[in-house]
Amino acid sequence: MSMPSASAAAVQFNRVPRVTPDFWLIKLMAVTMGETAADYLAVNMGLGLTATSILMSCVLVGALVLQFAQKRYVPWAYWLAVVLISVVGTLVTDNLVDNLGVPLMTTTILFTLALIATFALWYWLERTLSIHSIFTTRREAFYWLAILFTFALGTASGDLVAEQFGLGYLSTGVLFGMIIVSLAIGYFFLGLDAILGFWLAYIFTRPLGASFGDFLSQPSEYGGLGLGTVITSAIFLAVITAIVVYMSVTREGEELVAAN
Amino acid sequence: MKQALLAILLIAIPVAAFTAFHIYRGDASTPGGSLGDLSSFKTIVADVQAIAATGDLAAAEKRITDFETGWDDAEGRLRPLSPGNWGNVDQAADAALHALRAAAPSADVVGATLTALAATLDDPGRKAHASQTAILIVGIAVTDESGHAIPCEDMITSLRGAIDGTKVGAADLAAASAFLSRATERCNADDDQHADEFSAQGLALAAR
Numbered sequence: 001m002s003m004p005s006a007s008a009a010a011v012q013f014n015r016v017p018r019v020t021p022d023f024w025l026i027k028l029m030a031v032t033m034g035e036t037a038a039d040y041l042a043v044n045m046g047l048g049l050t051a052t053s054i055l056m057s058c059v060l061v062g063a064l065v066l067q068f069a070q071k072r073y074v075p076w077a078y079w080l081a082v083v084l085i086s087v088v089g090t091l092v093t094d095n096l097v098d099n100l101g102v103p104l105m106t107t108t109i110l111f112t113l114a115l116i117a118t119f120a121l122w123y124w125l126e127r128t129l130s131i132h133s134i135f136t137t138r139r140e141a142f143y144w145l146a147i148l149f150t151f152a153l154g155t156a157s158g159d160l161v162a163e164q165f166g167l168g169y170l171s172t173g174v175l176f177g178m179i180i181v182s183l184a185i186g187y188f189f190l191g192l193d194a195i196l197g198f199w200l201a202y203i204f205t206r207p208l209g210a211s212f213g214d215f216l217s218q219p220s221e222y223g224g225l226g227l228g229t230v231i232t233s234a235i236f237l238a239v240i241t242a243i244v245v246y247m248s249v250t251r252e253g254e255e256l257v258a259a260n
Numbered sequence: 261m262k263q264a265l266l267a268i269l270l271i272a273i274p275v276a277a278f279t280a281f282h283i284y285r286g287d288a289s290t291p292g293g294s295l296g297d298l299s300s301f302k303t304i305v306a307d308v309q310a311i312a313a314t315g316d317l318a319a320a321e322k323r324i325t326d327f328e329t330g331w332d333d334a335e336g337r338l339r340p341l342s343p344g345n346w347g348n349v350d351q352a353a354d355a356a357l358h359a360l361r362a363a364a365p366s367a368d369v370v371g372a373t374l375t376a377l378a379a380t381l382d383d384p385g386r387k388a389h390a391s392q393t394a395i396l397i398v399g400i401a402v403t404d405e406s407g408h409a410i411p412c413e414d415m416i417t418s419l420r421g422a423i424d425g426t427k428v429g430a431a432d433l434a435a436a437s438a439f440l441s442r443a444t445e446r447c448n449a450d451d452d453q454h455a456d457e458f459s460a461q462g463l464a465l466a467a468r
Binding site: 036039040042043044046048049098099159162169171174175178179181182183185186190191192193196197200214217218219229 | 414444450
């Protein structure tokens with residue numbers, strides 16, 4: 001796939017990163033940061049859900065314009081977009097559930113269908129769902145649309161398990177952790193398709209990250225470590241920044257695509 | 261197709277294992293996981309109710325301290341039996357304690373919280389109806405007609421407004437602010453139900 005030997009004109013950059021262990025680590029952190037930031041704006045600052053949603057959607061559009069303008073993978077622009085899409089994906093679910101009273105079961109099914117439709121259209125138009133050859137704006141648009149829906153679906157399914165079935169965040173975290181381990185076993189040993197596995201893991205790391213964040217920040221009275229949202233967010237921000245700097249220096253996520 | 265089946269299987273296996281483990285442990289939130297004999301606690305609550313009915317809220321507060329001590333002592337034994345049910349009772353007890361220990365306890369609020377506590381002790385699995393307890397506690401709706409929790413962000417906004425505009429004394433104001441921060445914390449954890457209960461209690465204080 002990545003053939004640096006191809007002639008310069010035919011070589012393009014993949015606009016999204018390769019999937020490495022630190023990709024998953026930063027994704028998990030970004031998810032939690034995103035959720036904490038949304039909560040902070042909506043609740044602590046008292047902006048409310050609707051105002052926060054409008055504000056964050058505008059910021060997201062700005063970040064996506066930056067990301068699309070790069071035409072290649074640049075860690076800070078890419079991960080900024082992921083953090084913001086995580087916020088907005090979460091807010092979409094929160095709005096449907098809290099403001100419009102749509103049951104979590106319905107939103108879970110709705111976003112599953114939306115995600116399937118996105119992939120179907122993506123495959124129909126591009127004949128591939130590969131995340132290693134995102135080198136046109138249309139493919140990148142599909143990529144980010146799929147990511148938006150995975151975050152919304154991850155939020156809905158995570159909340160569904162935590163609230164409807166009455167599990168605490170620790171149990172929820174353990175459950176989604178087990179699913180991810182199982183998918184990893186499937187990918188490494190049982191021949192699970194890399195693209196299918198990637199998107200499934202992408203969905204389930206959303207509730208895992210949220211549970212992990214709650215576990216760190218919630219008071220011990222509710223079974224957490226009691227670090228508080230400010231310290232938890234600071235820790236996550238520091239780790240994210242460190243990884244983004246590391247990625248920018250090593251450029252390990254970059255990938256060349258031999259375009260036809 | 262084979263891939264889809266493999267994916268479903270890979271998700272279903274951990275879910276099944278997890279569910280089986282929870283059922284085996286008996287601490288899934290599904291009814292069951294009894295807390296055992298709670299009659300000693302019911303007796304104390306009945307006493308407190310009787311005392312509160314005479315209007316002597318100070319004596320009622322003294323008697324509910326026995327509940328508090330006994331309940332805290334039994335936590336290690338009771339909580340593992342059914343964390344969900346234990347939490348329901350604990351929360352109802354907290355509400356009653358708060359009501360009795362308010363700077364100027366209100367007989368109505370005390371009576372309502374004690375009724376809710378007695379009902380929860382009779383049926384600790386009432387988590388689904390806990391919001392109804394909140395309606396009883398302070399007469400403020402925390403759910404819509406379908407029993408769906410009101411968005412905690414909205415309740416918190418009302419509580420903030422009430423605190424800004426209130427004319428109650430410093431002690432009540434401090435207590436209402438404390439409820440605001442607890443509600444905020446639960447709301448951040450997407451725990452609308454508990455957040456709304458705290459908000460409602462804060463609103464009741466601020467609106468007095």
